[in-house]
Amino acid sequence: MAEEVKLMKGNEAIAHAAIRYGVDGYFGYPITPQSEVLETFMAEKPWETTGMVVLQAESEVAAINMIYGGAGTGKRVMTSSSSPGVSLMQEGISYMAGAELPCLVVNVMRGGPGLGTIQPSQADYFQTVKGGGHGDYRLITLAPASVQEMADFVGLGFELAFKYRNPAVILADGIIGQMMEKVVLPPFHPRRTDAEVDAECPWAARGKKAGRKRNVITSLELDPAAMEVNNNRFQDKYKDIEVHEVRYEEYHCEDAEYMLVAFGSSARICQKVVEIARAEGIMLGLLRPITLWPFPSEILSQYAYQVKGMLVVELNAGQMIEDVQLAVEGRVPVKHFGRLGGIVFTPDEVLDALKRLIINPTK
Amino acid sequence: MKHEIIIAGFGGQGVLSMGKILAYSGLMEGKEVTWMPSYGPEQRGGTANVTVILSDDPISSPILNEYDIAVILNQPSLDKFESKVKPGGILIYDGYGIHSEIKRKDIQVYRVDAMDAAAEMQNAKAFNMLILGGLLKVAPMVKMENVLLGLKKSLPARHHNLIPMNEAAIQKGMEIIQKV
Numbered sequence: 031m032a033e034e035v036k037l038m039k040g041n042e043a044i045a046h047a048a049i050r051y052g053v054d055g056y057f058g059y060p061i062t063p064q065s066e067v068l069e070t071f072m073a074e075k076p077w078e079t080t081g082m083v084v085l086q087a088e089s090e091v092a093a094i095n096m097i098y099g100g101a102g103t104g105k106r107v108m109t110s111s112s113s114p115g116v117s118l119m120q121e122g123i124s125y126m127a128g129a130e131l132p133c134l135v136v137n138v139m140r141g142g143p144g145l146g147t148i149q150p151s152q153a154d155y156f157q158t159v160k161g162g163g164h165g166d167y168r169l170i171t172l173a174p175a176s177v178q179e180m181a182d183f184v185g186l187g188f189e190l191a192f193k194y195r196n197p198a199v200i201l202a203d204g205i206i207g208q209m210m211e212k213v214v215l216p217p218f219h220p221r222r223t224d225a226e227v228d229a230e231c232p233w234a235a236r237g238k239k240a241g242r243k244r245n246v247i248t249s250l251e252l253d254p255a256a257m258e259v260n261n262n263r264f265q266d267k268y269k270d271i272e273v274h275e276v277r278y279e280e281y282h283c284e285d286a287e288y289m290l291v292a293f294g295s296s297a298r299i300c301q302k303v304v305e306i307a308r309a310e311g312i313m314l315g316l317l318r319p320i321t322l323w324p325f326p327s328e329i330l331s332q333y334a335y336q337v338k339g340m341l342v343v344e345l346n347a348g349q350m351i352e353d354v355q356l357a358v359e360g361r362v363p364v365k366h367f368g369r370l371g372g373i374v375f376t377p378d379e380v381l382d383a384l385k386r387l388i389i390n391p392t393k
Numbered sequence: 394m395k396h397e398i399i400i401a402g403f404g405g406q407g408v409l410s411m412g413k414i415l416a417y418s419g420l421m422e423g424k425e426v427t428w429m430p431s432y433g434p435e436q437r438g439g440t441a442n443v444t445v446i447l448s449d450d451p452i453s454s455p456i457l458n459e460y461d462i463a464v465i466l467n468q469p470s471l472d473k474f475e476s477k478v479k480p481g482g483i484l485i486y487d488g489y490g491i492h493s494e495i496k497r498k499d500i501q502v503y504r505v506d507a508m509d510a511a512a513e514m515q516n517a518k519a520f521n522m523l524i525l526g527g528l529l530k531v532a533p534m535v536k537m538e539n540v541l542l543g544l545k546k547s548l549p550a551r552h553h554n555l556i557p558m559n560e561a562a563i564q565k566g567m568e569i570i571q572k573v
Contacts, residue, residue, distance in 0.1 A: 037420045037428070037546075063432060148432070209455050210416060210428035301453035378458045 040180040045070035047181040052221040054105035055083040057096040063204035064138035090115040094122030101131035102247035104231030110136035124163025128249025132191035138207035141372035149372025150204030155349035159323040170198040171322040173293040177211035205295035277320035286315025292343040302377040327357035334358035339388035401442035402466025407521030412443035418543030419447035429455040519562035526566020
């Protein structure tokens with residue numbers, strides 16, 4: 031039987047998908063533009079059906095540390111917030127990366143810095159992929175461009191987080207969170223049994239069994255030699271992720287003379303730019319990174335031999351452009367177009383920028 | 394076939410819920426649907442708008458340059474969106490909310506006196522369904538049976554007793570819309 035097609039907001043899809051995926055716990059604190067995540071959990075009452083814990087913490091700092099505790103026992107736990115709230119979580123996220131704890135953090139970005147605005151933004155790219163907390167760590171970062179991907183990336187995020195024992199992030203924004211689209215939710219999956227968690231997470235702190243050493247969940251290691259060993263293990267893991275987990279989408283790239291590079295809601299707007307440009311006879315393509323880390327550097331590097339120029343289109347002052355520039359190593363001109371502070375560009379503005387900055391650049 | 398629609402007015406006029414009912418109707422019709430609200434510190438009396446796109450093909454951008462149809466329920470929305478209707482497109486307005494003349498000559502302009510009709514029906518809440526009726530009359534993008542299914546889907550079960558009233562308001566809106 032075909033799955034029922036529903037119409038819902040991206041934020042609602044996150045909560046529904048989490049319940050269906052068999053998530054054990056959600057801990058969060060309300061903030062616009064993602065409050066519907068917690069609201070949907072409260073309306074659905076999953077504690078009555080799957081036994082999932084849903085808790086409104088006293089702050090984002092509390093929420094991320096509840097996640098630390100839950101993840102330390104091998105449970106599938108998650109939180110969601112928006113930019114200022116995610117800033118508060120950075121210490122906990124760094125600790126989880128250091129303790130190699132799997133979890134899912136959803137950031138529905140709004141304009142900053144500071145309390146900023148509640149309107150959409152993509153200005154937390156640096157914070158997410160370059161490490162908002164301290165230390166040499168990486169976060170597996172998924173950038174959904176539709177309500178369907180909001181639902182799909184909950185399961186994908188947890189799979190990757192547990193596969194690599196590393197926090198995963200869904201980096202969305204106010205547009206994807208607030209808009210309603212058709213979505214097919216994932217099938218129901220029961221929460222993992224204790225036996226399944228034991229088998230999957232032999233590292234978890236779940237009560238010491240006879241015949242094995244105790245499991246310790248910590249990021250602390252005062253012996254620098256041992257701490258370097260830990261760091262080398264992390265770096266090996268990150269290299270492994272960079273080799274195996276890059277995801278991207280190509281849109282009219284095969285014959286493109288010019289290329290837009292955009293993620294999330296910006297990529298949706300850029301799809302329309304490609305349609306308009308092609309109708310005008312401009313051979314334009316769009317490359318959409320789905321994983322922001324690991325970044326699709328390889329494919330961009332290849333396109334640098336094909337296209338005459340790339341425009342990186344982001345709702346920020348120029349963040350992902352640095353990774354694009356690193357990928358193409360100066361072989362083609364790479365320019366940035368963005369709007370700031372919660373203002374969203376229209377397709378026409380992007381097309382004008384492409385013509386001005388890439389196709390007919392004035393010296 | 395694709396319809397790119399902006400519905401704009403005051404908060405409290407039912408702008409977002411009208412868009413939601415239209416979106417659900419499109420869903421019932423088997424179309425691709427996007428509903429993108431303006432969100433913010435909005436409140437009764439502030440401005441609110443929603444972009445609704447119904448399409449037979451996958452929808453790209455939820456943010457648009459211009460619209461096939463603009464449904465305008467107050468003066469600030471007219472000032473903002475009149476210039477954003479595609480040439481040959483449709484502008485529908487409520488006579489009560491608009492004080493200035495529509496300047497565009499290259500679009501089809503329709504007027505629905507929904508505020509007056511709602512007062513006649515002694516039901517202020519019928520306002521947005523009167524407007525929706527007018528919209529569906531001049532741009533019949535979804536079948537009435539699917540609009541009723543859409544109403545059912547978008548209203549919580551405890552309000553399903555209001556569906557006949559809403560249907561009557563939609564029919565009334567279809568009758569009273571007039572070309573300007």
